[in-house]
Amino acid sequence: MIQSHLLKKQRIILLILLALIVLTAFISAGIGYSSLSFDRLLPTILGNGTFKEEFVLFSVRLPRIVITFLAGMALALSGAILQGITRNDLADPGIIGINAGAGVAIALFFLFFPIQPGSFVYMLPLVAFIGALLTAFFIYILSYNRKVGLQPVRLILVGIGFSMALSGLMIVLISSADRQKVDFIAKWLAGNIWGSDWPFILALLPWLIVLIPFTFYKANKLNLLGLSEPVAVGVGVSIEKERIVLLLAAVALAASAVSVTGGIAFIGLMAPHIAKSLVGPRHQLFIPIAILIGGWLLLFADTIGRNIVEPNGIPAGVMVALIGAPYFMYLLLKK
Template sequence: MIHPLLIKKQRITVGVSLLLIAATIMVSLGLGYSAVSYDRIIPALFGQGTFKEEFVLFTIRLPRIFITLLAGMALSLSGALLQGITRNDLVDPGFIGINSGAGVAITVFFLFFPIEAGSFIYLLPLIAFIGAILTAITIYLFAYHKKSGLQPVSLVLIGVGVSMALSGTMVVLISSADQMKVDFIAKWLAGNIWGTDWPFIWALLPWLILLIPFALYKANTLNLLGLSEPAALGAGVPIERERIVLLLTAVALASSAVSVTGGISFIGLMAPHIAKALVGPRNQLYLPVAILLGGWLLLFADTIGRNILEPSGVPAGIMVSLIGAPYFVYLLLKK
């Protein structure tokens, strides 16, 4: 049973997170190369703005805001699941090669199939998932030992090695491509939010609608997996089966997100850690907070990045890395 004070603390934290998201959305709507006055945002959202105001808000700003928010939520939950599966607080889908696997699959499809990026929007998450799951299976097989089971340290080290190998593969693949396609892949590698139109939201949203409730449903299983293996087995948890199911869920979340945002790391590391520090390690409590914080962190980073250098800005992936790399070093030293 969860103590009522912890539940109250979680509800307050969720409320504050929602307020942060709402405030950042309002700031993001007004800022940009084509600024919109803040006293005109509400009227424009309700159809009482000028053509320019409504075009900027509905065609440019809102799709990008929703994409970053949804992708941040997916990456954060993916990181939380991976940390629970491996009992390793330093795991992130970007570190262990899942994002790179998705990127290689997208690169191959984009370079060698005669289809423009905008015409296979709804295939992108599926293509990314195939690449990411093949990568995850490879890492899992190398990190698993018959006698001792899954080795968290081995998983991280092998994942980093696989990630570097896949990044090199991507460079080789684009070395002979034409300039337009190279530009697209380069933006993807930098974590530039490139899927900034409404169809990309409809391509990403079904994955989150299915996978977020499923992950929350598995919260108690994650609690048991966080115990020692004998304790989890004693509680009746089929450890390997649950790990595989949750690994597939984490891979699907991460791959669907990076398919439209590019290679973004650290969100899946930072958001779960901050959530645990705020409401404790019980998955029922911290997973909803981590989801909201992940969405806010990516939205916040993208809002800052796209307004630092106009008109192109700094890719969200680089902004997140500037924040996340020092945090990772801090955790590494602490752990």
């Protein structure tokens, strides 16, 4: 049973985060290369703006805001699941190579398969999922030992090795591509939010609608998987079955996110850790907070990045890495 004071604390933090997200989204909608004054935002949302104001807000700013927020949520939830099933605080879809696997699959699809404009947006998450799933499968197999089960430290090391190898493969693919396609892949690698239009939201949203409730449903199983294996087996948890099902969910969340945002790491590392430090390690408590923190972190990083250097700005992936890399080193030294 969850203590009432922790539930109350969780609700207060959720309200604060929601207010912070709304404030950040409001600021993000009002600043940029084509400025839209803050006093004109509400009239424009209500349909009383000029053609230029409505175009900037509804065709440029709002889709990007929603995409970055949803992608941040997906990456944070993916990281929380991975940390739970591996019992390793350093697990993150970007660090252990899952994002890189999705990126290679997207690059192969983009470079060598005929692209249909109507279905391209909706094919990307599926292609990314296949690439990420294959990568996760090989990482899992190489990290598993029949006698002791999954080895968390080995999983991180194998994942980092896969990430480096797949990055090398990406360079080989780029070297054989024409200039226009190389530009796209380079932007993807940097974590440039390239899928900033309404159809990309429709491509990403169904994965979240299905997998967020599914993860809440499995929250207690994640709590038990965080204990030692003998204890989890003793209370009736089918460890390998639950790990595989939850790993599929984590892979799908990460793949769907990076298919439209590019290679973004560290969100899945930072958001769960910050949430756990606020309300403790129970998944029912910290996952809702981690999801909102992940969405806000990516939205904040993109807002800052695209306004530092005009007109193109700094990719969100680079901004997140500037925050996340020192945090990763801190955790590495601490743990």
